Amino acid sequence: MAEQGLSPRRDGKIHRLLAWYDRHRRDLPWRARPGETPDPYHVWLSEIMLQQTTVATVGTYYRKFLELWPTVETLAAAPREDVLKAWAGLGYYARARNLHACAKVVAEELGGRFPDSEEGLRALPGIGPYTAGAIAAIAFDRPAAAVDGNVERVMTRLYAIETPLPDAKPEIRSRTLALVPERRAGDFAQALMDLGATICTPKRLNCMICPWTEDCAGRKSGIADGLPRKKEKAERPRRKGIAFWVERQDGRVLLRERPDKGLLGGMMEIPSTEWAASVARPEVQAPLDAKWTRTGKRIEHTFTHFHLELDIWSTRVLADTDVPDKSARWVHKSELDSEALPSVMRKIVDQMR
DNA sequence: CATACGTGGAC
DNA sequence: TGTCCAAGTAT
Numbered sequence: 001m002a003e004q005g006l007s008p009r010r011d012g013k014i015h016r017l018l019a020w021y022d023r024h025r026r027d028l029p030w031r032a033r034p035g036e037t038p039d040p041y042h043v044w045l046s047e048i049m050l051q052q053t054t055v056a057t058v059g060t061y062y063r064k065f066l067e068l069w070p071t072v073e074t075l076a077a078a079p080r081e082d083v084l085k086a087w088a089g090l091g092y093y094a095r096a097r098n099l100h101a102c103a104k105v106v107a108e109e110l111g112g113r114f115p116d117s118e119e120g121l122r123a124l125p126g127i128g129p130y131t132a133g134a135i136a137a138i139a140f141d142r143p144a145a146a147v148d149g150n151v152e153r154v155m156t157r158l159y160a161i162e163t164p165l166p167d168a169k170p171e172i173r174s175r176t177l178a179l180v181p182e183r184r185a186g187d188f189a190q191a192l193m194d195l196g197a198t199i200c201t202p203k204r205l206n207c208m209i210c211p212w213t214e215d216c217a218g219r220k221s222g223i224a225d226g227l228p229r230k231k232e233k234a235e236r237p238r239r240k241g242i243a244f245w246v247e248r249q250d251g252r253v254l255l256r257e258r259p260d261k262g263l264l265g266g267m268m269e270i271p272s273t274e275w276a277a278s279v280a281r282p283e284v285q286a287p288l289d290a291k292w293t294r295t296g297k298r299i300e301h302t303f304t305h306f307h308l309e310l311d312i313w314s315t316r317v318l319a320d321t322d323v324p325d326k327s328a329r330w331v332h333k334s335e336l337d338s339e340a341l342p343s344v345m346r347k348i349v350d351q352m353r
Numbered sequence: 354c355a356t357a358c359g360t361g362g363a364c
Numbered sequence: 365t366g367t368c369c370a371a372g373t374a375t
Binding site: 052053054056057089090091092093094095166203234262263264265301302303304305342343344 | 354355356357358359360361362363364
Binding site for chain 3: 046047048049050051052053054055056057058092094095098125126127128129130131134146148149150151189190193196197202302
């Protein structure tokens with residue numbers, strides 16, 4: 001719960017931020033206009049998509065999802081496969097699996113209504129501390145803190161917090177909570193994020209036009225642009241593999257569904273060897289016995305935690321060739337676009353088709 | 354708590 | 365070309 005606004009200094013800060021927001025708020029597809037009542041479904045859908053994903057990228061997907069599934073009930077009723085297809089290319093596919101699971105819970109167990117408390121929201125799949133706070137504040141105007149990367153940047157600068165992330169998280173959270181106003185909590189949350197996205201940016205910050213420029217301890221001490229500090233990340237190892245492009249005489253290619261958990265879980269793939277530091281005995285790992293051609297083609301792809309290099313081998317098989325196992329399907333080359341293929345797999349398709 | 358989990362754009 | 369990063373969550 002937010003503290004009461006007893007300090008004039010605090011009230012002034014909140015007022016300056018909200019006044020700035022009223023003039024400079026971004027007009028975003030999922031954002032209710034002033035005076036409109038936010039739709040919790042819209043808020044939820046956008047917040048899930050925006051996790052670690054840019055506003056520019058989300059726009060297209062958000063509109064597509066709303067067109068396909070205008071309500072949480074329609075989304076819940078959709079086959080999961082369709083949801084994964086629509087999500088393909090957005091990344092972090094656990095989000096899509098959880099999105100569908102969450103829609104089912106809300107539609108089938110909660111009467112189609114999202115919980116209006118952080119605690120209730122937090123219990124749903126795919127909703128963590130940030131998203132619970134964001135939905136509570138934005139959709140229900142509850143005085144909750146929504147601490148995302150923007151807010152972490154703004155707060156570490158505003159209070160000159162030099163502790164590196166993630167150790168600084170508790171302090172950032174309590175600092176944010178102490179500022180959340182009783183009224184207009186949703187606008188406050190969005191204002192903080194807009195401030196971080198447009199003024200208090202990672203580089204080339206624009207303190208000159210910041211509503212908090214006089215309040216900012218980081219600016220006063222000249223360390224703002226170096227905040228937040230972050231612990232060093234582990235380096236990305238390089239992995240290799242071989243992708244097997246199997247084309248049947250009728251123009252269909254072999255696709256395989258990935259296991260439900262882990263990397264690209266539940267998505268479709270071009271069959272490949274394991275992805276490891278080195279590739280051992282590729283023929284043994286091929287989806288079927290065939291005479292393989294080393295195409296000389298190669299794709300490279302960088303995941304969050306490793307870099308991948310896939311050489312492409314190909315073969316042609318007879319039109320009556322059956323699928324090697326139950327997770328595999330033949331899909332015509334002209335229909336690959338509508339499959340749930342993640343970007344790394346699209347790179348292979350683009351090379352071969 | 355550290356790690357797994359995608360992608361595309363900016364510099 | 366390589367690195368960083370963008371409205372984080374689950375385990």
